[in-house]
Amino acid sequence: MATTTPTRDAYVPPPRRPQKEKPSERRQLWRSRLWRFDDKASPYAYIAPFFLVFGAFGLYPLLYTGWIALHRVSMTGLDSMEWVGWENFDKILHDPEFWTSVSNTFLIGVISTVPQLLMALGIAHLLNYRLRASTFWRTIILTPYATSVASAALVFALVFRADGGLLNWTLGLVGFDPVNWANGHWTSKLAISVIVIWRWTGYNALIYLAAMQAVPNDLYEAASLDGASRWQQFLKVTIPSLRPTILFTIVISTIGSMQLFGEPLLLEGGTLGATGGNENQYETLSIYLYNYGWNLGHLGPAAAVAWAMLALLLLIAAVNWLIGRAVRTSDSAVRRGATR
Amino acid sequence: MTLTSPTPTAPVKRAPTPKNTGPTRPSRFRMGAGQQMKGGPFAYLTLAVVGFGSLLPLYWTLVAASRTQDEVLASTPPFLPGGRLLENVATAWEQANLGKAIVNSVIVSSSITAATLFFCTLAGYAFAKMRFRGRGWLMTAVIATLTIPPQLSVVPLFMMMSGLGWGGQLESVIFPTLVSAFGVFFMRQYLIEALPYELIEAAKIDGANNFRIVVSVVLPVARPAMMVLGMLTFVQAWNDFFWPYLALNQQNPTLQVALGQLSASYTPDQSIVMAGALISTLPLLVVFVVFGKKIVGGIMSGAVKG
Numbered sequence: 129m130a131t132t133t134p135t136r137d138a139y140v141p142p143p144r145r146p147q148k149e150k151p152s153e154r155r156q157l158w159r160s161r162l163w164r165f166d167d168k169a170s171p172y173a174y175i176a177p178f179f180l181v182f183g184a185f186g187l188y189p190l191l192y193t194g195w196i197a198l199h200r201v202s203m204t205g206l207d208s209m210e211w212v213g214w215e216n217f218d219k220i221l222h223d224p225e226f227w228t229s230v231s232n233t234f235l236i237g238v239i240s241t242v243p244q245l246l247m248a249l250g251i252a253h254l255l256n257y258r259l260r261a262s263t264f265w266r267t268i269i270l271t272p273y274a275t276s277v278a279s280a281a282l283v284f285a286l287v288f289r290a291d292g293g294l295l296n297w298t299l300g301l302v303g304f305d306p307v308n309w310a311n312g313h314w315t316s317k318l319a320i321s322v323i324v325i326w327r328w329t330g331y332n333a334l335i336y337l338a339a340m341q342a343v344p345n346d347l348y349e350a351a352s353l354d355g356a357s358r359w360q361q362f363l364k365v366t367i368p369s370l371r372p373t374i375l376f377t378i379v380i381s382t383i384g385s386m387q388l389f390g391e392p393l394l395l396e397g398g399t400l401g402a403t404g405g406n407e408n409q410y411e412t413l414s415i416y417l418y419n420y421g422w423n424l425g426h427l428g429p430a431a432a433v434a435w436a437m438l439a440l441l442l443l444i445a446a447v448n449w450l451i452g453r454a455v456r457t458s459d460s461a462v463r464r465g466a467t468r
Numbered sequence: 469m470t471l472t473s474p475t476p477t478a479p480v481k482r483a484p485t486p487k488n489t490g491p492t493r494p495s496r497f498r499m500g501a502g503q504q505m506k507g508g509p510f511a512y513l514t515l516a517v518v519g520f521g522s523l524l525p526l527y528w529t530l531v532a533a534s535r536t537q538d539e540v541l542a543s544t545p546p547f548l549p550g551g552r553l554l555e556n557v558a559t560a561w562e563q564a565n566l567g568k569a570i571v572n573s574v575i576v577s578s579s580i581t582a583a584t585l586f587f588c589t590l591a592g593y594a595f596a597k598m599r600f601r602g603r604g605w606l607m608t609a610v611i612a613t614l615t616i617p618p619q620l621s622v623v624p625l626f627m628m629m630s631g632l633g634w635g636g637q638l639e640s641v642i643f644p645t646l647v648s649a650f651g652v653f654f655m656r657q658y659l660i661e662a663l664p665y666e667l668i669e670a671a672k673i674d675g676a677n678n679f680r681i682v683v684s685v686v687l688p689v690a691r692p693a694m695m696v697l698g699m700l701t702f703v704q705a706w707n708d709f710f711w712p713y714l715a716l717n718q719q720n721p722t723l724q725v726a727l728g729q730l731s732a733s734y735t736p737d738q739s740i741v742m743a744g745a746l747i748s749t750l751p752l753l754v755v756f757v758v759f760g761k762k763i764v765g766g767i768m769s770g771a772v773k774g
Contacts, residue, residue, distance in 0.1 A: 189621030257507030267760035
């Protein structure tokens, strides 16, 4: 990591070990040993808490999940584990509901992430103008971030109600018939995506804004000297400069959308929430896991779902990496052809 | 317009005059050398619409929380707050164990925040300014943990917590989040630039040991970043839903868990649910109004170097 290399060493070299050990120098020697130990051990002591906590409550459970997935464990008797081999995986992989929740997670992920990031990009561009009360605008746009999943999902559940919902009332004004949002396959996914988009667009916009402010002005000046319009500048200067940030937000949002839980759980609440709707039309993988483990009380299949999620995550990471590599290759090809 | 010209105080000129946008116009702001062109009416209008959309659900929470369920679900929904806010809050308070939930949320969020600040500053300092074997790949490992969703480990975590005797206890929510990878990364990025090696050296020459340096040199320098990280951590801990919902129960909930259970009851009264939602959101909204600028700056500074 090039950025972490310090320009010079912070450490005063430890005192040389004296050749002859006079009694008066004993203390000196002891102190310098202590000193050296302090220097060697301190960094590890400072980073140890992170690795201890992560090891105990992150890594160890992650691996242990794989072991549990091969057993029968029930919520009522957590101590008794019975070996069943691949049965749990067999069970979930042959469960159509599992595949429904995989595709639901994907679809909701796409229809929430793509518009969210595009909107965030546009909003960041506007916020990057010299504005009156710029802090005010930034704060207002970030406010949804202060709301919890639970409160947001519950308010939007009211907004998306089939009868007497705010949205259907508004649609009625324009002349549309009321829509049963939570019941439809697409409309329920749309409703959940709206909650996600509402909560996270402002956050992503601020991340983009920060990256935009780091773009050197010379690039824009050069572009406008070449006669590029503002739109062309946005496309040819802003977007390419933001590429690493955009990739970062795509990764973060993808991981986030894999985890959607509170939004679908609370969209209708009650028993419908725990199964993702009467036809599982908005059941995500997290809901499926929760339903198996905490509703039905079978922790083995729930652990198997967790490993299926891990596999999916690795798949997504691989695809991301391949796309990133393809983009970089074509990019450097372009750059080789271009002259600056 | 020169670099030193004061902020225009003249009455607002809202004419879309594309003046002075030539290529050699100097940037007026030191912060952000980006494209500092003046925003036109279109920018303000769009931002106003987006801002309205951001605030509307919050406003509607207030409206619904201060009316009866029948009014909220009427075919023409109400648009102004009613007068039943206190009654609804009182009902929600009884039904959802909100008093206990608030105390629990405060305990959980503040202990997580305090621990995160302490440990992440230490680790961030080590990664930023100390040399030790394995620093590079250990930092990579820290960042890599950011990509692991909590879903992957909740099943054994639940069993572990019950084995430790923490089933349904706040410890089961506090301990897994005592340190955060984001926090370590955030403090490291800040300290790389904010803490000069000269300060550390001077302290060493004065005979300070490493922990003394942390207390009297690193912590004072890190304070601004710690403020920001503290607020971000608090917001996150306060709003956390998935693991607390699995780990805690109705007798001992945090606010978010209580809220989830309130809505999962057989026939939830929507105005009561909204009163609960309002109570759980209000403290953070106050924090946002007071510290909005700092939080915005924190998110932006955490991102720009990422």
